[in-house]
Amino acid sequence: MDWDQFDLNPKTIAALKKADIKSVKEIFNLSGADLQRLMKLSSADIQCLLKTVSHTLRRNSMLTALQLYQDRDHLTSQHQKLSLGCSVLDNLLKGGIPLVGITELSGESSAGKTQISLQLCLCVQYPYKYGGLESGAVYICTEDVFPSKRLQQLIDQQQKLRADVPAEVIQKIRFGNSIFIEQAADLDTFQQCITRRLSLLLARGMVRLVVIDSLAALFRCEFGPSESALKARYLQTFGAQLHSLSTRFRTPIMCINQVMDAVSESEAAQCSCRALGNRVTPALGITWSNQLLMRLMVSRVSLPGHSSGVASHRAGSMRTLSVVFAPHLPPSFCYYTVQLEGVKGIK
Amino acid sequence: MQREVGTLPLAPALRARLAAAGFQTAQELLDTGPCGLSKEIGISREEALEALQVVRQECHGDAARTAGESGATRRCTALELLEEEQTQGFIITFCSALDNILGGGVQLTKITEICGAPGVGKTQLCMQLAVDVQIPECFGGVAGEAVFIDTEGSFMVDRVVDIAAACVQHCHLIAEAQQEQDHWEALETFSLENILSHIYYFRCRDYIELLAQVYLLPEFLSEHSKVRLVVIDGIAFPFRHDFEDLSLRTRLLNGLAQQLIIVANDHKAAVVLTNQMTTRIGQSQSMLIPALGESWGHAATVRLIFHWDNSQRLATLYKSPSQKESTIAYHITSHGFRDVQPPAVTHSAEGTELNPRKRPRTEEEEK
Numbered sequence: 187m188d189w190d191q192f193d194l195n196p197k198t199i200a201a202l203k204k205a206d207i208k209s210v211k212e213i214f215n216l217s218g219a220d221l222q223r224l225m226k227l228s229s230a231d232i233q234c235l236l237k238t239v240s241h242t243l244r245r246n247s248m249l250t251a252l253q254l255y256q257d258r259d260h261l262t263s264q265h266q267k268l269s270l271g272c273s274v275l276d277n278l279l280k281g282g283i284p285l286v287g288i289t290e291l292s293g294e295s296s297a298g299k300t301q302i303s304l305q306l307c308l309c310v311q312y313p314y315k316y317g318g319l320e321s322g323a324v325y326i327c328t329e330d331v332f333p334s335k336r337l338q339q340l341i342d343q344q345q346k347l348r349a350d351v352p353a354e355v356i357q358k359i360r361f362g363n364s365i366f367i368e369q370a371a372d373l374d375t376f377q378q379c380i381t382r383r384l385s386l387l388l389a390r391g392m393v394r395l396v397v398i399d400s401l402a403a404l405f406r407c408e409f410g411p412s413e414s415a416l417k418a419r420y421l422q423t424f425g426a427q428l429h430s431l432s433t434r435f436r437t438p439i440m441c442i443n444q445v446m447d448a449v450s451e452s453e454a455a456q457c458s459c460r461a462l463g464n465r466v467t468p469a470l471g472i473t474w475s476n477q478l479l480m481r482l483m484v485s486r487v488s489l490p491g492h493s494s495g496v497a498s499h500r501a502g503s504m505r506t507l508s509v510v511f512a513p514h515l516p517p518s519f520c521y522y523t524v525q526l527e528g529v530k531g532i533k
Numbered sequence: 534m535q536r537e538v539g540t541l542p543l544a545p546a547l548r549a550r551l552a553a554a555g556f557q558t559a560q561e562l563l564d565t566g567p568c569g570l571s572k573e574i575g576i577s578r579e580e581a582l583e584a585l586q587v588v589r590q591e592c593h594g595d596a597a598r599t600a601g602e603s604g605a606t607r608r609c610t611a612l613e614l615l616e617e618e619q620t621q622g623f624i625i626t627f628c629s630a631l632d633n634i635l636g637g638g639v640q641l642t643k644i645t646e647i648c649g650a651p652g653v654g655k656t657q658l659c660m661q662l663a664v665d666v667q668i669p670e671c672f673g674g675v676a677g678e679a680v681f682i683d684t685e686g687s688f689m690v691d692r693v694v695d696i697a698a699a700c701v702q703h704c705h706l707i708a709e710a711q712q713e714q715d716h717w718e719a720l721e722t723f724s725l726e727n728i729l730s731h732i733y734y735f736r737c738r739d740y741i742e743l744l745a746q747v748y749l750l751p752e753f754l755s756e757h758s759k760v761r762l763v764v765i766d767g768i769a770f771p772f773r774h775d776f777e778d779l780s781l782r783t784r785l786l787n788g789l790a791q792q793l794i795i796v797a798n799d800h801k802a803a804v805v806l807t808n809q810m811t812t813r814i815g816q817s818q819s820m821l822i823p824a825l826g827e828s829w830g831h832a833a834t835v836r837l838i839f840h841w842d843n844s845q846r847l848a849t850l851y852k853s854p855s856q857k858e859s860t861i862a863y864h865i866t867s868h869g870f871r872d873v874q875p876p877a878v879t880h881s882a883e884g885t886e887l888n889p890r891k892r893p894r895t896e897e898e899e900k
Contacts, residue, residue: 227544244735251734255729419774426775472810
């Protein structure tokens with residue numbers, strides 16, 4: 187650590203070097219008395235050191251809420267979101283997926299989670315004007331094999347799904363080239379993947395969406411009931427690493443999660459899923475829920491011949507996408523179907 | 534001048550050497566002079582000069598303090614404290630049930646902690662408070678500004694805009710109902726842009742940045758003397774990973790709590806923290822408890838726990854020095870944090886003393 191870059195007294199810099207203090211983290215971790223003892227300086231000098239270091243660390247970090255609101259620059263604005271490729275679904279989410287933070291998509295099997303994620307991997311490649319981020323996606327598979335045939339189908343049908351985008355724009359995008367597929371079947375491989383491969387791809391600007399399908403699979407077999415503390419630590423570490431990548435590179439992280447049956451009413455209530463009528467809760471518990479910015483849930487709707495408005499769709503293929511919690515959205519839901527060209531919402 | 538050497542603000546090693554050499558009072562040091570001092574305890578002339586300068590400054594400061602009033606320690610009677618507390622403002626939450634169990638609202642000069650599972654409404658309440666602290670005094674507010682320290686990235690400015698717009702609308706309706714001049718004057722400066730421009734937002738990405746930001750708070754609050762609310766949303770997130778050594782975490786959290794208490798007291802501000810919940814596995818069942826451990830429970834003066842009961846959100850006042858433990862229900866609407874049922878309709882205003890914060894509710898507004 188180059189202490190000269192801080193605006194410090196030469197005596198303090200000499201004391202820091204002599205006490206072998208190598209980073210700002212060490213300074214904050216040591217108590218005031220320890221610092222005085224190690225650096226042989228008075229308490230006033232130590233206070234001055236802490237203030238100076240804090241100033242340098244937090245220079246230019248203040249924004250007013252008005253500045254946040256008026257910022258429309260697509261590189262920094264909060265208003266910029268990743269579109270889902272369908273205006274009905276985007277309206278439910280007030281624009282799409284937020285760019286900073288972990289979004290979870292949970293639901294029973296074959297409810298449509300993979301379909302939505304594949305669609306997102308294609309949407310991210312569109313220009314900013316059409317709700318994309320002009321960049322690729324990373325798809326991390328942990329148990330199933332990647333559905334490449336379905337991806338190809340979706341690519342071929344993009345023009346039909348995105349009728350709002352001119353044909354020449356769609357033709358110019360090489361969809362298949364920008365989707366990077368990673369396999370991570372156990373915790374260590376997953377850890378490697380996040381810390382090495384992902385940061386590399388993100389730092390080079392090649393991807394701006396990370397899809398993890400699914401996180402629960404990594405934890406299902408490895409932890410017995412007595413190892414819940416260890417499992418919680420892993421979850422917190424992964425959550426923190428993903429969160430930090432998302433913040434640094436302004437990249438949405440979409441985690442697909444599975445659901446378990448809610449054993450009691452209180453459990454179902456704890457994760458805010460009671461409104462949906464089904465007694466399932468997302469896997470991985472409250473430790474994982476604490477890491478999330480937004481939680482979405484998909485489920486199949488089993489309606490034997492419902493209202494007239496949906497009679498044209500095959501009964502049984504209707505699904506709901508609901509917002510379980512989000513800081514900027516009320517709990518709400520909408521219907522959608524999975525068609526050949528992708529996921530489309532129903533008004 | 535008779536101050537003991539051990540109490541002077543010098544480096545500990547230097548103090549030890551002075552004690553070993555037999556110096557006992559500050560006067561003895563000053564009498565010896567820099568050359569004598571450097572010879573006696575074996576330090577350089579420059580160091581001796583500096584040490585003597587510090588000693589002189591301290592002695593001058595002492596003299597001024599004893600000559601004038603008390604200085605660093607305040608002396609006052611309990612009656613004075615009571616009067617001060619009674620005139621203290623509260624930051625209302627727009628949920629009258631919650632305000633009632635808190636004794637009026639979120640209290641200034643105290644630390645309030647809000648714990649709850651994800652999605653229950655902690656960030657919503659923080660955003661509501663950041664708007665409510667700015668309500669002008671004639672409407673029953675404290676007319677302050679807010680500092681919002683965000684560690685999770687959950688501050689969505691669009692939501693704050695909704696909440697602020699609803700609050701401005703509410704005040705407009707009160708002003709129309711009561712038709713007083715000072716209300717209209719206050720409303721001229723209480724607009725959406727004004728509210729947003731007085732919420733100071735800081736984003737801290739790990740615990741080092743959070744600690745640094747809290748170190749800088751006293752200075753920031755001295756420059757922006759109208760700040761009456763400091764929100765840290767959430768305090769648990771940066772401290773719950775990456776800590777192999779839990780005693781380090783406890784020490785850092787204690788230090789943080791102490792600094793926040795000083796900030797709250799010196800600048801008459803309310804400090805609001807949000808905390809996560811964690812599972813405690815008991816013998817027969819597991820329950821949710823606030824995160825960060827037992828010792829952190831002592832940091833906050835007031836603790837609120839938000840939880841669910843089927844589909845109803847509930848708030849429990851879990852710890853308070855002056856109010857009793859109770860639970861109320863609340864709602865989160867598109868306008869922000871609100872009561873579940875509107876309070877009883879108050880009939881025409883003349884003659885009855887109206888709470889300036891409330892306006893008569895009409896049938897159509899039931900949510």
